Amino acid sequence: MANVPVHEWTLLEAARKVREKEISSRELTGALLSRIESLDPKVHAYITVLPEAAMAQAAACDGEQAKGTVRGPLHGVPVGLKDIFCTRGVRTTCGSGILGNFEPPYDACVTGKVLAAGAVLLGKHNMDEFAMGSSTETSRFGPTRNPWDLSRIPGGSSGGTAAAVAAAMCFAGVGTDTGGSIRQPASLCGVVGVKPTYGRVSRYGMIAFASSLDQAGPIARTVADAAALLGWIAGYDRRDSTCVDTPVPDYLAAVQRPVKGLRVGLPKEYYEGDGLSREVRAAVEKALKALTDQGAAVVEVSLPHTSFALSTYYLIAPAEASSNLARYDGVRYGYRAGGATGLIEMMSRTRAEGFGEEVKRRIMIGTYALSAGYYDAFYGKAQKVRTLIRADFARAFEAADVLLTPTAPTPAFRLGEKTGDPLTMYLSDIYTIPCNLAGIPGISVPCGLSGSGLPIGAQLLSNHFREETLFTAAGAIERVLPWPRVAPLEG
Amino acid sequence: MAITREEVLHVARLARLSLPEAEADRLRVQLSAILDYVKQLDRLDTRDVVPTSHAVETGTPFRDDVVQPFGDKEAILANAPDRHNDFFRVPRIIED
Numbered sequence: 001m002a003n004v005p006v007h008e009w010t011l012l013e014a015a016r017k018v019r020e021k022e023i024s025s026r027e028l029t030g031a032l033l034s035r036i037e038s039l040d041p042k043v044h045a046y047i048t049v050l051p052e053a054a055m056a057q058a059a060a061c062d063g064e065q066a067k068g069t070v071r072g073p074l075h076g077v078p079v080g081l082k083d084i085f086c087t088r089g090v091r092t093t094c095g096s097g098i099l100g101n102f103e104p105p106y107d108a109c110v111t112g113k114v115l116a117a118g119a120v121l122l123g124k125h126n127m128d129e130f131a132m133g134s135s136t137e138t139s140r141f142g143p144t145r146n147p148w149d150l151s152r153i154p155g156g157s158s159g160g161t162a163a164a165v166a167a168a169m170c171f172a173g174v175g176t177d178t179g180g181s182i183r184q185p186a187s188l189c190g191v192v193g194v195k196p197t198y199g200r201v202s203r204y205g206m207i208a209f210a211s212s213l214d215q216a217g218p219i220a221r222t223v224a225d226a227a228a229l230l231g232w233i234a235g236y237d238r239r240d241s242t243c244v245d246t247p248v249p250d251y252l253a254a255v256q257r258p259v260k261g262l263r264v265g266l267p268k269e270y271y272e273g274d275g276l277s278r279e280v281r282a283a284v285e286k287a288l289k290a291l292t293d294q295g296a297a298v299v300e301v302s303l304p305h306t307s308f309a310l311s312t313y314y315l316i317a318p319a320e321a322s323s324n325l326a327r328y329d330g331v332r333y334g335y336r337a338g339g340a341t342g343l344i345e346m347m348s349r350t351r352a353e354g355f356g357e358e359v360k361r362r363i364m365i366g367t368y369a370l371s372a373g374y375y376d377a378f379y380g381k382a383q384k385v386r387t388l389i390r391a392d393f394a395r396a397f398e399a400a401d402v403l404l405t406p407t408a409p410t411p412a413f414r415l416g417e418k419t420g421d422p423l424t425m426y427l428s429d430i431y432t433i434p435c436n437l438a439g440i441p442g443i444s445v446p447c448g449l450s451g452s453g454l455p456i457g458a459q460l461l462s463n464h465f466r467e468e469t470l471f472t473a474a475g476a477i478e479r480v481l482p483w484p485r486v487a488p489l490e491g
Numbered sequence: 492m493a494i495t496r497e498e499v500l501h502v503a504r505l506a507r508l509s510l511p512e513a514e515a516d517r518l519r520v521q522l523s524a525i526l527d528y529v530k531q532l533d534r535l536d537t538r539d540v541v542p543t544s545h546a547v548e549t550g551t552p553f554r555d556d557v558v559q560p561f562g563d564k565e566a567i568l569a570n571a572p573d574r575h576n577d578f579f580r581v582p583r584i585i586e587d
Contacts, residue, residue: 089566105566198547212545241552242545311529322506329507331579336572343584348509360508364499364518365525367506381532383542388535390543422521423528439546464547 006031007168008486011077011225014171018076021065025076029058029120032078036122036169039489042150045164047083047141048091049123054078057120071118073232080170082161083124084131085111085216086205090121094207095129095139095157098328098335098354108205109237110174110216117232122170126160129356130325131181131209133157134428137419138358145415146189147487148454152412155185155428161219162189166455166487172220172229176206178213179313180407180432183444186219187407187457190446190487192226192474193219195432197465198439199244201230202237210320211242213313213436221485223445223478227251227471246465254468255475260295262473264288265400269306270431277410280456283448284406287458290447290480291404291473299399303392308385309434310426315369315382316437321359322366328354361422386437393438393463402473403461405431407444411454431459441467445474446483494523 006028009017017023033051040046061076086092086104088111093099107115115121128138136144136159144159146152147167154163158175162185165173175182177195186193194217201216208214218229231252236245266288271281292298330336330350337353340346355363369378396403408428418425435442441464444457458477462469499519503510510518561567564577573580 102570103566105561105563105570198545199549238552238554242547242549244547244549305535308532308535311532314525315529315532326507330572331581332567333570334572340582343582344507345509346582348504348507351507352509355508361518361521363506363508364502364522368494368498368502368522368526371502371505378529380542381537382529383544384537384540385532385535386543386546387540388537390546423524437546 007035009171010222011171011220012228014077015074019070025058025061025120026055028076029054029078032122032170039167039169042145043147043163043167043169044142044144045126045160045167045169046080046123047093047095047126047160050090050121054120054122061118061120071116073117074114075118076120077118077171078120078122079114080122080125080161080164080173081111081114082127082158082173082175084127084176084207085174086207087111087121087124090124092124092207093141095127095141096355096359097140098351100140100335102334104205106205109202109239110206110233113233114174125158125164125173128157128159129359130207130321131157131176131178132321132358132362134180134184134425135418136160137415138356140356143415146412147489148190149412152414152454153188155188155408155412157181158219159185162186162191162193165189165191165219165221167489168486172218172225174216174229174233175219176214176216177436178209178317179436180429182217182219183432183442183457183459184408184429186444188412188455190455190483191219191221192223192446193217193444194226194230194467194470195435195442196230196234196467197441199242200234200441200465200467202240202243204237204239208324210317211324212320213317223471223474224252224255226443227255230467249468251467251471254471257472258294259291259473259476262291262296262402263299263400264291264296264473265299265301265396265403267301267303267306267396267403267405269303270405275409275427275430276406279450280406280408280410283456284404284458286481287447287477288404290477293480294476301396301399301403303396303434305385305388305392306434309389309437310430312382312385312389312437313433314365314426315378316386318362318366319369319379320366322363322370325359325363358422389434390438393440397463401462402469405459405461407431407457407459411450411456435461440464441470443470443474445477447477447481494519494526
């Protein structure tokens with residue numbers, strides 16, 4: 001077998017090789033840190049890199065292993081986290097100026113679980129400010145670039161995580177998805193991204209955007225890596241009152257299961273619009289053929305309220321955001337504007353200077369939609385339409401076990417291409433948003449390349465807590481449509 | 492649906508965002524376009540539809556009402572933009 005460079009190993013291979021002492025955690029961590037050093041100036045996937053802390057963690061892992069103890073299944077394996085997860089003593093910005101100097105006094109549940117599994121933290125990944133965006137261009141720290149084509153965006157909001165995984169600057173990462181923020185960048189960067197069922201992973205210590213939609217999930221280069229990582233971060237946590245107390249299945253075991261007899265639903269509304277590019281459609285058809293060739297059955301289903309999902313989302317998410325972001329007032333932590341003579345002036349200027357344009361725009365929409373006289377017409381109405389969208393999926397899952405759709409309507413677009421028009425930018429999440437409104441899980445798995453060599457992802461959706469079905473179907477697609485795994489980017 | 496300049500300024504005050512004149516005009520145009528778009532929901536009859544606030548119903552979780560001290564007070568206060576001993580210091584609250 002040809003010698004695969006260290007950074008191209010899968011998460012599970014790296015974990016096995018450390019466990020079997022084929023490589024030390026220090027060598028492994030050092031290899032990835034030098035990759036970050038040479039590539040990240042071009043990609044800018046990281047807001048914060050932690051070379052000293054990571055090497056110290058790696059040395060500690062090696063020392064413990066020499067004495068015969070391992071921390072967990074990821075012992076000594078370097079990973080990254082979206083900069084939305086609180087990390088004790090490590091700056092956590094959420095891509096915003098208002099949290100530019102925030103050092104959380106505690107770890108998020110996800111951070112704690114990743115560290116308890118033995119992982120080494122390489123750093124914190126870039127993201128759209130407060131996860132509001134589809135291109136990572138709203139980050140206060142500058143945009144991330146797509147490792148497949150540096151003139152293009154990586155998607156967003158977890159664009160830093162997807163780019164870092166695609167460029168092999170970490171073995172895997174954890175992102176968050178409120179309307180597509182894991183799946184859309186995974187699709188655009190040619191990696192696997194999972195949005196679990198709402199309540200599957202604890203949101204404790206994950207900086208809130210829209211609390212009824214936010215969910216954390218893995219981004220990795222293989223379906224098996226993503227499945228294993230979800231297993232390690234999922235599970236009940238009493239510190240998140242919406243976290244569901246239900247057992248965590250063996251997701252990894254689901255990846256190899258046969259798809260024979262699996263009912264794959266094609267929601268016709270997702271294929272009708274003229275926004276869907278020809279190349280994306282063709283790639284998703286290949287994914288479908290991969291499934292049917294292995295014995296899956298095709299059924300056509302209808303999700304009649306699909307065309308209302310974007311409007312519903314752009315009322316509910318900003319409304320919840322305007323409430324969640326009220327806490328950034330310059331009093332207890334984060335940025336404070338100087339020179340104000342009164343409290344309200346201090347808060348208003350702190351927020352005006354600390355937040356970027358997109359965040360302010362959404363706070364304004366949300367505040368308007370919740371304000372006296374408009375609540376019923378906007379927020380209340382959107383919550384009712386959300387019920388109709390949920391019911392659409394419930395009906396579809398009577399006929400189908402899993403739904404297959406495109407993840408994003410087009411491959412990665414160019415930097416600056418959509419920043420001038422918020423509504424056009426919002427349309428890049430048209431296929432991912434309904435899933436969050438319904439609270440169901442979804443995955444994006446690579447299924448092809450465009451003519452100009454850009455990755456295309458297929459989205460699979462299943463019913464609440466049926467992540468195993470997603471891993472089974474995505475695994476079947478991955479087996480038939482093998483993937484380069486690492487973006488062709490020279491150091 | 493056109494939103495007026497006065498409404499933009501009113502909402503900005505509610506949201507505690509100080510807004511320069513030029514930004515208010517730009518936001519008025521952008522918010523009007525977004526609100527026009529979302530008004531498509533009015534085409535749906537939702538009179539008998541129950542609203543969804545959470546997609547996965549879990550009920551209200553209860554726990555014992557017991558204080559759990561955080562412990563590391565200094566780590567919290569170290570983030571304060573301005574502090575006086577163990578207090579967060581802010582500009583004057585009550586105007587003259």
